[in-house]
Amino acid sequence: MARKILEVNQMTAGFLVNTDIVKATDRISFDLEKGQTLCIVGESGSGKSVTSLAVMRLIDYAGGMILEGDIKFNGEVLSTKSQEEMRKIRGNRIAMIFQDPMSSLNPVFMVGEQIAESLRLHQNKSDKEAMKAAVDLLRQVGIPSPEVRARQYPHELSGGMCQRVVIAIALACQPELLIADEPTTALDVTVQAQILDLLQQLKKNNDMSIIMITHDMGVAAEMADRIVVMYAGGIMEEGSVHEIFAKPSHPYTVGLLKSIPGFEDSHGEELYTIKGNIPRINELPTGCRFHPRCTHAMDICRKQEPGFFQLGQDHKAACWLYEEHGGDSIVSPAGAAIAHGEVRV
Amino acid sequence: MSRQLSNETLIEVKNIKKYFPIKKGLLSRVVGQVKAVDDISLAIKKGETFGLVGESGCGKSTLGRVILRLQSASDGEVIYAGKNIHTLGSSELRGLRQDLQIIFQDPFGSLNPRFLISDIIGEPLKVHTNMKPREIEARVVELMELVGLDANRRNRYPHEFSGGQRQRIGIARAIALNPKFIVADEAVSALDVSVQSQVLNLLARLQRELGLTFLFIAHGLNVVRHISDRVGVMYLGKMAEVGPTEEVYNKPLHPYTAALLSSIPRPNPALKRGRIILKGDVPSPANPPSGCRFHPRCPMAKDRCKAEEPLIREVLPGRQVACHFPLVEEGAFEKMAAMSMG
Numbered sequence: 001m002a003r004k005i006l007e008v009n010q011m012t013a014g015f016l017v018n019t020d021i022v023k024a025t026d027r028i029s030f031d032l033e034k035g036q037t038l039c040i041v042g043e044s045g046s047g048k049s050v051t052s053l054a055v056m057r058l059i060d061y062a063g064g065m066i067l068e069g070d071i072k073f074n075g076e077v078l079s080t081k082s083q084e085e086m087r088k089i090r091g092n093r094i095a096m097i098f099q100d101p102m103s104s105l106n107p108v109f110m111v112g113e114q115i116a117e118s119l120r121l122h123q124n125k126s127d128k129e130a131m132k133a134a135v136d137l138l139r140q141v142g143i144p145s146p147e148v149r150a151r152q153y154p155h156e157l158s159g160g161m162c163q164r165v166v167i168a169i170a171l172a173c174q175p176e177l178l179i180a181d182e183p184t185t186a187l188d189v190t191v192q193a194q195i196l197d198l199l200q201q202l203k204k205n206n207d208m209s210i211i212m213i214t215h216d217m218g219v220a221a222e223m224a225d226r227i228v229v230m231y232a233g234g235i236m237e238e239g240s241v242h243e244i245f246a247k248p249s250h251p252y253t254v255g256l257l258k259s260i261p262g263f264e265d266s267h268g269e270e271l272y273t274i275k276g277n278i279p280r281i282n283e284l285p286t287g288c289r290f291h292p293r294c295t296h297a298m299d300i301c302r303k304q305e306p307g308f309f310q311l312g313q314d315h316k317a318a319c320w321l322y323e324e325h326g327g328d329s330i331v332s333p334a335g336a337a338i339a340h341g342e343v344r345v
Numbered sequence: 346m347s348r349q350l351s352n353e354t355l356i357e358v359k360n361i362k363k364y365f366p367i368k369k370g371l372l373s374r375v376v377g378q379v380k381a382v383d384d385i386s387l388a389i390k391k392g393e394t395f396g397l398v399g400e401s402g403c404g405k406s407t408l409g410r411v412i413l414r415l416q417s418a419s420d421g422e423v424i425y426a427g428k429n430i431h432t433l434g435s436s437e438l439r440g441l442r443q444d445l446q447i448i449f450q451d452p453f454g455s456l457n458p459r460f461l462i463s464d465i466i467g468e469p470l471k472v473h474t475n476m477k478p479r480e481i482e483a484r485v486v487e488l489m490e491l492v493g494l495d496a497n498r499r500n501r502y503p504h505e506f507s508g509g510q511r512q513r514i515g516i517a518r519a520i521a522l523n524p525k526f527i528v529a530d531e532a533v534s535a536l537d538v539s540v541q542s543q544v545l546n547l548l549a550r551l552q553r554e555l556g557l558t559f560l561f562i563a564h565g566l567n568v569v570r571h572i573s574d575r576v577g578v579m580y581l582g583k584m585a586e587v588g589p590t591e592e593v594y595n596k597p598l599h600p601y602t603a604a605l606l607s608s609i610p611r612p613n614p615a616l617k618r619g620r621i622i623l624k625g626d627v628p629s630p631a632n633p634p635s636g637c638r639f640h641p642r643c644p645m646a647k648d649r650c651k652a653e654e655p656l657i658r659e660v661l662p663g664r665q666v667a668c669h670f671p672l673v674e675e676g677a678f679e680k681m682a683a684m685s686m687g
Contacts, residue, residue, distance in 0.1 A: 043537035144625075158626045159401075188400035188564065190623045193608035197622055215537065218610030241614045259542035260612055261571030271546050271571065274539040277507045 004072075005177055005209045006032040006055070011069035011079075013047075013054040015062075022282045024050040026233045027069065032177075032226075037203065037210040039224035039241075041217060041256075045278050047233040048213045052179045054079075055211070056096055057086045073177070092122040095170035099182040101162035105154040111165045112138070112150025118172045137168040142198060160191035167198065174206055181213045196222060217257060221245060229253045232279055232289045238308075239315030250317040251294045288320065296321055355391040355558045356412065356526055360384050361421035363404070363411050367631060379631045381407040383582040384421075386657075389526075394552065394559040396573030396590065398566055398605070400627055404582040405562050409528040412560065413445050414438065425526070443473050446519040450531035452511035456503040462489075462514055463499040469521045488517040492547060509540035513547065520551060528560045533568060545572055566609050570594050578602045581638040582630050584657055588664040596678070598664060598671040601639045603678055604685075621685045637669065644685040645670060 008030050014023040025047040032038045040048045053059040054066055057078060071078045073094065078086070090096075098104045106114060115137055116130035125133065131150070138146035141164040154162055163183065170178055180199065184192040196219065203210055214220055220227055220241070227244045229237040229252065237250040248254045258272035276293040279285060285292050291301040300320050309322035363382040366375040381404040389395045397405045410416045412423050414430050423430045430441065449455035456465055466488055467481045476484065486496040492513040503511055512532065519527055529548065533541045549572065551557060563569050569576055569590070576593050578586045578601065586599040597603040604621040623642045628634055634641050640650040649669050657667040672678055 043539060160626055188627075189566065189608045190400060190605060191626070192610070193620050193622050196610070197620075216610060217538075217612040221612045221614045221616075222610045224614075245612065245614050256538060257612060259538050261542065261545060261567050270549070271542040273542045273546060275543075277509060277540065278537065 002033040002035070004031050005034045005074060006211070007072040008051075008055065009069050009072070011051075011054060011071060012067045013050050013059055013064055014067050015064040017282070020282070021067065023067070024064065024233055024281055025054070025230075028230070028233075028235050029069075030228050030235065030238060032209055032211060034176075034209055035203075035207060036225040037212060037223050038226045038228065039212045039214055039220040040228045040230055041214055041220050042230035043215055043256075043278055045232065045281060046230040047281070048230050049181055051230070052096070052181050052211065052213055055179060056090060056094060057081065057083070058090075058096075088122075091118045091170075091175075092173045093175055094177045094179065095173070095175040097163075097166050097170050097178065097180040097183045100186050101159060101166050102154065102186075104166055105162055107154055110151050110153055111157065115150075115165070115169050115172055118169060122173045133172070134168070137172055138165070140171070140202075141165075141168045142194075143168075159187055160194060163187060163191075163195055164198070167195075167202070171202060171206065175208065177209050177211070178203075179211045179213075182215070183212070184219065185215070192219075199223070217260060229256070232284060233281055234289055235318065236290065237315075237317040237319075239312070243312055243315040247311070247315065249311055249315070249322070250290075250319050251296050251321070252290050253317075255293075288318075351391045353391045354388045355425070356389045357422075357424040358385060358387050358389075358408075358412060359422040359424065360386055361408070361411055361423065362419045363407050363416065364419045377631055379629075380582045380633065381630060382411060385579075385582075385584050387577060387584065387587065389558060389560060392552075392556055392558055393574045394561050394572055396569035396576040397560060397562045397579060398564065398569050398576060399579035400564065400605075402581075402627060402630065403579040404630070405579050406530055408579070409447070409530050409560055409562050413447055413528055415447070439473075443469075443522040444525045445528075446522070446524040446526070447528045447530060448512075448515050448519045448532045450534055452508050452515060452535060453503075455515055456511055458503055461500050461502060462506075465503070465514060466499075466517045466521060469518060473522055484521070485517075488521055491520070491551070492517045493543075507540075509536055509544060512536060512544050516544075516547065516551070520555065520557075523555065524557070526558045526560070528562065530562045531564070532561070534563060534565055541568070548572065566606065578605065581627065581633050583638055583667060584665075585639070585668070586664075586666045587657070588661075588666075592664060596672075598660060598666040598673060599639075599668045600643050600645050600672065600681055603672060603681055607682070621682050623685075637667075645681055 008028060010027045010029055011025060012023055012027050013025045014021050040051060042048045050059065053062060055071055066079050112131055112134040115134035119125045119130040119133050135146045135150050138150055143149050143161060143164055184195050187195060212223055224241045227239060227241055228235055231252050236252045248257055255274040259274060261271055274293050287303050288301040288306055291297040298320060306318045306320045308316040308318050310316050311322060361382060362384055364378040364380050367377040367379060369376045385408060399405045411418050418431050463485045466485045470476050470481045470484060485499055489496040489499060494510060494513050533544050536544060552559060561569060561572055573590045576590045577584055580601050586593060586602045593602060594606060597606055604623050607621045625642055636652050637650040637655050640646040655667045655669045657665050659665050660671050660673060672681065
């Protein structure tokens with residue numbers, strides 16, 4: 001068994017809104033092994049970004065808090081550390097990339113300076129050494145003529161280049177864990193392909209583990225070793241990437257996969273839809289949070305929240321369907337076809 | 346394909362150009378031009394969905410707006426119902442506006458937050474028709490039901506609706522006057538997958554029921570594949586390739602189309618197949634490369650591509666491409682993929 005770099009255990013994170021506590025994630029648990037990539041997939045409001053903020057303990061600054069459960073990084077409990085202690089870990093041993101590269105860079109500093117900052121802070125490098133290392137990092141992330149680019153400001157770079165700079169900042173201290181929150185969502189597909197490729201390479205070369213947050217099942221399929229599917233603050237299904245795509249089992253996962261347009265045979269046909277809308281986090285239904293939109297909903301789904309049912313060695317789903325099925329999957333024909341490569345996407 | 350397409354052309358775009366001047370200095374001297382749309386011609390048939398794809402900054406939205414004369418063209422013609430939209434007087438244009446509508450990308454920014462839903466959907470009726478308030482209200486109810494909204498909620502404000510519902514409001518407003526032609530500019534890009542599929546189905550149903558023609562602009566390549574009958578691929582203000590959707594997606598002829606399509610992440614972990622990863626970024630449209638605009642990033646570029654600009658021409662029936670060396674032969678795509686790897 002490989003070493004676990006991150007363990008999230010029954011973690012509930014939330015925000016205080018007026019006098020109510022709104023839970024953005026509800027008792028979620030997952031592990032990440034060293035050297036692996038875990039993708040957290042879900043639609044807006046599923047709690048995937050809050051999860052990453054909680055791991056970084058940045059949620060404290062966003063007006064939220066960890067209400068329950070714990071987060072362990074290399075066996076160290078992060079959820080009770082002081083912000084001062086966290087500051088030594090953040091940007092050093094755990095780094096983060098955000099969605100919008102333009103707004104995560106400071107417009108009034110040169111990009112080289114912004115990379116050098118974390119090197120000076122965490123590794124006590126001199127200005128000169130740090131700047132030299134920054135240029136090396138820019139070269140590593142594939143920016144042409146890095147000496148020139150290091151002295152430019154963010155507005156002088158394209159979106160793809162800015163994202164490379166952000167990645168260089170994240171990599172500066174050779175973190176053990178990289179959290180990437182929708183790192184390619186703001187980019188065009190050809191640039192997205194470049195960035196995903198770069199992340200894969202860097203992961204291999206630097207022996208990093210990655211948590212990647214995405215709403216795009218395609219990106220998850222390419223990047224992930226493991227997948228966690230979240231919906232409205234809860235984990236619906238978890239498993240290895242092959243299990244999830246070969247045997248999508250939670251009705252939400254199946255629906256998500258089937259609603260993706262663009263299959264060869266989908267043209268001119270009605271697309272599969274999940275009826276209704278994503279519920280607001282403070283208006284969650286009783287029982288299973290997905291039941292009002294679920295085509296398989298049963299009585300018990302309305303009353304009681306399902307726990308996880310094990311579906312395979314490395315695959316589990318939170319759905320009552322599997323209580324009696326004893327682990328049989330309700331794999332949809334479309335889901336299976338996607339998985340077996342019969343449908344080209 | 347389920348629908349029969351007519352051969353009648355609804356809208357014809359002839360050599361349309363849109364240049365934006367770059368001004369500098371105290372006297373705002375014009376020092377250059379951004380050629381956002383540079384000499385594009387296309388004909389959209391009645392009842393079809395024409396998909397327009399390309400990366401940000403390629404000019405696809407500008408083209409959509411120029412076709413509707415929401416922006417003036419620098420040169421060229423847009424022929425609708427036998428008339429050039431760009432030379433019409435304002436009263437004639439106003440008449441035509443009923444036929445030509447647009448759905449915007451941002452379901453938050455495109456609805457006035459201070460208007461009730463009934464006012465938003467009813468406004469085009471107020472402007473363009475002599476309907477009485479009661480008739481307008483009845484039509485608003487009808488429209489809301491048509492797009493799948495609860496008509497009892499018509500006296501609410503936009504912020505009380507979710508993103509998908511707001512997009513339905515925008516659609517109801519666009520179809521209020523029974524238009525013939527709708528430009529859908531990134532109409533589903535801001536929506537989550539499960540909601541996006543609902544709106545795509547709605548657009549397809551409205552097209553069948555109301556006989557609409559769509560220009561569907563999107564950067565989401567999967568979405569365009571699903572909804573379009575024909576597709577046009579733009580790069581830096583030029584049309585790179587035009588053809589029937591399935592043919593283009595199965596056998597792209599332009600190297601740019603090939604690269605673009607190969608970079609779509611596929612929801613299938615078993616299919617980690619070779620992507621064509623383009624080098625560098627899209628150049629600035631203010632200073633496009635000589636010859637073929639794609640040549641600096643093209644793995645297949647030869648000397649001729651640097652010197653001579655390829656004109657768009659029909660190389661296979663119904664398939665137009667602007668490339669000196671289109672990927673016509675069997676195995677040309679694989680060869681290109683291999684070249685970009687090495």
